[in-house]
Amino acid sequence: MIQLPTGIQLQEKTLAFLAKTQHLFMGGEWTAPAEGQYFPTLNPANAEVLAEIPLATSPDIDQAVAAARHAFQNHWHPKIKPAKRSQLIHKLADLMQRDLPILMELETLDNGKPLNKAKYDVLGAINHFRYYAGWATKIEGTTIPVDGHKLVYTLREPLGVVGLIIPWNFPLMMAAWKLAPALACGNCCVLKPAEQTPLSALYLCNLIQEAGFPAGVVNVVTGPGVPTGEAISQHMDIDKVSFTGSTVVGRKIMTAAASSNLKKVSLELGGKSPNVIFADADLKAVSQSALWSSFYNTGQECTLGSRLYVERPVYEEFITKLKEQAEQLSIGNGLTNPDLGPVVSQKQLDRVLNYIQVGQNEGAELITGGERCTGALSDGYFLHPTIFGHTNDDLQVVQEEIFGPVVVVSPFDKPEEAISRANHTRYGLAAAVWTQDISKAHRFAQATQAGTVWINGYDLFDPAVPFGGHKESGIGAEMGRSAIDLYTQEKSVWVNLK
Secondary structure: OOOOOOOOOOOHHHHHHHHOOOOEEEOOEEEOOOOOOEEEEEEOOOOEEEEEEEOOOHHHHHHHHHHHHHHHHHHHHHHOOHHHHHHHHHHHHHHHHHOHHHHHHHHHHHHOOOHHHHHHHHHHHHHHHHHHHHHOOOOOOOEEOOOOOEEEEEEEEEOOEEEEEOOOOOHHHHHHHHHHHHHHOOOEEEEEOOOOOOHHHHHHHHHHHHHOOOOOOEEEOOOOHHHHHHHHHHOOOOOEEEEEOOHHHHHHHHHHHHHOOOOEEEEEOOOOOEEEEOOOOOHHHHHHHHHHHHHHHHHOOOOOOOEEEEEHHHHHHHHHHHHHHHHHOOEOOHHHOOOEOOOOOHHHHHHHHHHHHHHHHHOOEEEEOOOEOOHHHOOOOOEOOEEEEOOOOOOHHHHOOOOOOEEEEEEEOOHHHHHHHHOOOOEEOEEEEEOOOHHHHHHHHHHOOOOEEEEOOOOOOOOOOOEEOEEOOEEOEEOHHHHHHHOEEEEEEEEEOO
């Protein structure tokens, strides 16, 4: 029996799903893992085992890829026309909307995030499927004028079988970011959710079946990076791998791709995003936004403004307000809709606590937080929001992605200094600037080495707007028209008219 906070009840369909034996989803069928291995997925709010999950090994990946290849060659690409693909993707979005409460509960149970934040994620996933359903009928080639009696045109075709490896911080939304454009372009997919958060992807398989997708178009395999993700990255019959996660693992995937069949790779990797606040900014708006851009999703988001730079005239006022607000955030089981839930696992908790200790050892000023929650929250992986002050950008806690509720804050004196310090990182995922001087804002945006820059706002996303990292934060851009390029390849055709 699942442990629930007092007064909380789950949907019957959620309970029924958790009660069933979980299998891999391959070729349109639920299949036990070839080597009979399973692993637990835990509720990070109380360390309770939610379900036993099948561990896919190399034979399972072979079976999933074979099912995807068969579907691509015999059903999905040649027979299912773009308009039908669009209808199927829309139908999947309809079913997700119908089962919104179940998907929300599974995300909260498996990841720990507050239920209202899980709702935002699921609705975002639905919007992504709807957006790319529209793209299925709009993928076009071109004609090119050349000399002589010749006709040249291009075709934009699907890649074939794509491996999709997603992280644990936004499980369903990240699945949608990859599945939606891949399917719209006519590819067949082998999806691996993170081992910490597999439940929503497995539930999605039921909706994929119900929507009427041909068997093998979407296959879901569960397990850790080794052996499951490794087998996908190294597979000789996978045409492309799309990965969201750490820069360390991204490097391994590129190596595996190069040493196997030179499969295409797109990566959305780590970040240590600067959030720069000038003295002329609207501090009331900045204060609330800075709080959430630091601690949203318990700090487990690669775009978060975990490096705050504040112009010196307003630094003390700002840091005092941020400390007060951070200490007022409610923390608890995500099913009760607190401000912050737990981090995802004991391993992640230990990682964040280690970074906090490193920051203190390095001489950063611990302004608030820095400790694991005790008392009623001691069974889960809960941390108090943590703020460090510093004046040294070379500190480990300033340079490395912590991926927890930890933010570092520092004063600056001049715009040129702010830009230089913002760029003083190996990452380049996102950045933000707050000022009422529009010229200053645009100069900052142009000078900052990041794939996305927000002006007087933070964490703004839309399915139509490309998102990707510069430097060590990734290769390629997801969302918008850019994602179509990630899941198609261009072919030139010459016709001699003589």
